[in-house]
Amino acid sequence: MTTSDDTRLAMQGTIEALTSGGGSEPVVVNLGPQHPSTHGVFRLKVTLDGEIVQDAEMRIGYLHRSMEKLAEERTYTQNIPFTDRIDYLAAMSNNLAYCLAAEELLGIEVPARAQAIRVMFAELQRVASHAMANGTFINDCGAWHTPLFHMFRDRERVLDMFEMTCGARLTTNYMRIGGVAFDLPDELLPTLERFLDDMPENIANYEALLLENEILHARARGVGVISPEMAINSSLSGPVLRATGVPWDLRKASPYCGYEQYEFDVPVGERGDCFDRFLVRMAEVKQSLHILRQVVDALPEGPYLADVPLHARPEPGEAYARVESPRGELGFYLVSDGGPAPYRFHCRPPSLINLSALKEMSLGGTLADAIVTLGSIDIVVGEIDR
Amino acid sequence: MTTRYDAEAAAALVNDAISGAACVDGGDLYLDSTCLVDAVRVLRDGGDSDLVFLCNLTAVDYERHFEVVYHLQSLDLNHILTVKARLHDHEDPALPSLTGLFHGAHLQEREVYDLFGIRFEGHPNLQRMFLWDGFPGYPLRKDFLQMPGDVRAGLPGFPHEREENAWPVPGSVPQRPYHPNDPAPPSDVAAVEGEEAS
Numbered sequence: 001m002t003t004s005d006d007t008r009l010a011m012q013g014t015i016e017a018l019t020s021g022g023g024s025e026p027v028v029v030n031l032g033p034q035h036p037s038t039h040g041v042f043r044l045k046v047t048l049d050g051e052i053v054q055d056a057e058m059r060i061g062y063l064h065r066s067m068e069k070l071a072e073e074r075t076y077t078q079n080i081p082f083t084d085r086i087d088y089l090a091a092m093s094n095n096l097a098y099c100l101a102a103e104e105l106l107g108i109e110v111p112a113r114a115q116a117i118r119v120m121f122a123e124l125q126r127v128a129s130h131a132m133a134n135g136t137f138i139n140d141c142g143a144w145h146t147p148l149f150h151m152f153r154d155r156e157r158v159l160d161m162f163e164m165t166c167g168a169r170l171t172t173n174y175m176r177i178g179g180v181a182f183d184l185p186d187e188l189l190p191t192l193e194r195f196l197d198d199m200p201e202n203i204a205n206y207e208a209l210l211l212e213n214e215i216l217h218a219r220a221r222g223v224g225v226i227s228p229e230m231a232i233n234s235s236l237s238g239p240v241l242r243a244t245g246v247p248w249d250l251r252k253a254s255p256y257c258g259y260e261q262y263e264f265d266v267p268v269g270e271r272g273d274c275f276d277r278f279l280v281r282m283a284e285v286k287q288s289l290h291i292l293r294q295v296v297d298a299l300p301e302g303p304y305l306a307d308v309p310l311h312a313r314p315e316p317g318e319a320y321a322r323v324e325s326p327r328g329e330l331g332f333y334l335v336s337d338g339g340p341a342p343y344r345f346h347c348r349p350p351s352l353i354n355l356s357a358l359k360e361m362s363l364g365g366t367l368a369d370a371i372v373t374l375g376s377i378d379i380v381v382g383e384i385d386r
Numbered sequence: 387m388t389t390r391y392d393a394e395a396a397a398a399l400v401n402d403a404i405s406g407a408a409c410v411d412g413g414d415l416y417l418d419s420t421c422l423v424d425a426v427r428v429l430r431d432g433g434d435s436d437l438v439f440l441c442n443l444t445a446v447d448y449e450r451h452f453e454v455v456y457h458l459q460s461l462d463l464n465h466i467l468t469v470k471a472r473l474h475d476h477e478d479p480a481l482p483s484l485t486g487l488f489h490g491a492h493l494q495e496r497e498v499y500d501l502f503g504i505r506f507e508g509h510p511n512l513q514r515m516f517l518w519d520g521f522p523g524y525p526l527r528k529d530f531l532q533m534p535g536d537v538r539a540g541l542p543g544f545p546h547e548r549e550e551n552a553w554p555v556p557g558s559v560p561q562r563p564y565h566p567n568d569p570a571p572p573s574d575v576a577a578v579e580g581e582e583a584s
Contacts, residue, residue: 061516068501069525232461235440235490248461254388320442320457320468331442333455348442352497356490385516 040381051366063385071345084171087383092125093325095175101321101332105314112300114179115257123288128158129326130281133378140375141219178306220275224361224373234357238328243269243276250324274376351383391467403428436460443494483509501526
């Protein structure tokens with residue numbers, strides 16, 4: 001039998017199935033690994049009945065670099081660049097969480113100026129990361145690239161500030177055990193002031209453009225809903241958890257780097273749907289700007305790095321330190337055996353664990369809704385796979 | 387500010403419900419692996435403990451045994467507890483799954499299974515997650531491929547304390563990186579000394 005015969009028979013079968021009127025048959029669709037909606041190399045295997053999602057199974061590992069194993073062979077300081085590459089859209093937050101865990105093991109006090117600089121860059125990183133998250137989310141909702149590039153303008157300015165401070169834009173490697181790598185350059189504070197002056201107007205523009213938009217409401221309201229009980233039981237964290245109305249923010253609940261000195265609110269949603277996640281992120285950007293203003297106004301003088309030996313050997317023990325990264329609870333669990341390298345290095349990745357309830361969020365919705373839901377969770381595949 | 391939930395109090399709470407299920411060692415709560423699910427249920431549903439949020443689940447290979455580590459958090463009372471379970475079977479370690487209590491345990495237990503080879507009994511979908519089916523070995527075990535540079539010093543009870551293990555040591559590294567598209571090859575191994583092949 002020739003190939004054309006095969007094709008013809010297959011087509012006949014399809015036509016018979018379509019015309020026989022005997023109900024529909026589930027279809028399996030692969031989203032990804034290379035697909036614009038997956039934000040990286042992530043594959044979602046969706047079983048569809050017509051357009052309705054019956055099952056969603058994720059296949060991951062395409063970006064697995066086994067960082068946890070690699071980190072066992074390198075000293076505590078040498079591991080900092082790995083943390084950039086775990087979540088490459090929030091490298092500062094990852095640097096910070098890892099350094100906090102190492103400092104807990106080593107028992108190091110961080111100088112006040114270094115703490116304030118850390119808060120400054122963690123919050124700038126949140127502004128940049130949420131700009132990316134919201135921009136790509138709107139992209140997934142169908143507003144092809146225009147809002148995304150509006151938000152990229154702001155992110156670009158943050159990355160410029162990173163570049164003038166530490167020479168890198170994405171993989172910053174800026175935090176050090178005991179402080180930060182460099183003091184602030186002279187031109188940073190004026191640039192930051194200008195940024196803080198301009199941002200409220202930009203945000204007002206985005207809100208005017210998006211919040212009342214009928215298409216966005218149709219695409220995101222009531223889509224991917226999850227209840228607060230289910231969100232807590234699924235270990236969700238960050239904006240995904242707060243959108244369900246649970247005011248859980250580690251900057252408030254377990255302050256680090258002196259977050260207790262700054263006044264800010266924890267925005268929460270009401271319905272736990274995709275639109276609420278978007279709103280929570282928008283509101284968090286405003287709070288971040290508010291914190292940044294306070295940091296700039298009360299930036300302490302003094303050393304930016306504590307006196308730490310280059311090859312520190314912590315006492316045997318373990319530490320679990322966590323921060324509120326833009327995506328949620330980012331934790332590092334380190335075990336020391338007294339040697340120069342961690343005996344065990346584990347990253348608690350919010351991107352992976354926030355996917356725990358993806359199936360429950362997507363079931364019963366359409367395929368297009370599943371894509372919006374995935375976009376609203378704001379995953380970074382480098383952090384999922386590590 | 388998040389406080390640590392007292393391990394002694396947690397042990398008393400668990401032992402009241404299931405006698406002999408918990409003990410405290412070095413400030414951490416150790417649970418008996420046979421009644422792990424019931425013990426964690428006591429901690430989750432107890433009014434004083436209220437540990438409803440599974441922050442983190444991971445494992446550590448101490449070579450003589452595995453330790454599975456759970457970080458449990460109460461959101462209302464804002465305290466955190468580290469719970470551990472020891473596994474002495476190195477060939478086929480197994481532990482009851484917590485997926486019935488915490489939906490968030492699904493992916494984290496799969497990750498531990500994938501990288502450590504610890505089976506979680508009762509997990510509905512215990513498959514490899516990052517690596518493919520048939521991948522040889524479990525990479526985060528300490529004996530995986532015996533990577534070079536075993537710098538381990540200081541702590542009694544940890545292996546690799548021999549003098550000849552000073553870094554760098556001659557060892558073996560895989561010549562070819564694994565790739566998801568590869569059909570599960572056992573990789574070729576070259577002996578190296580420093581950077582030179584020998």
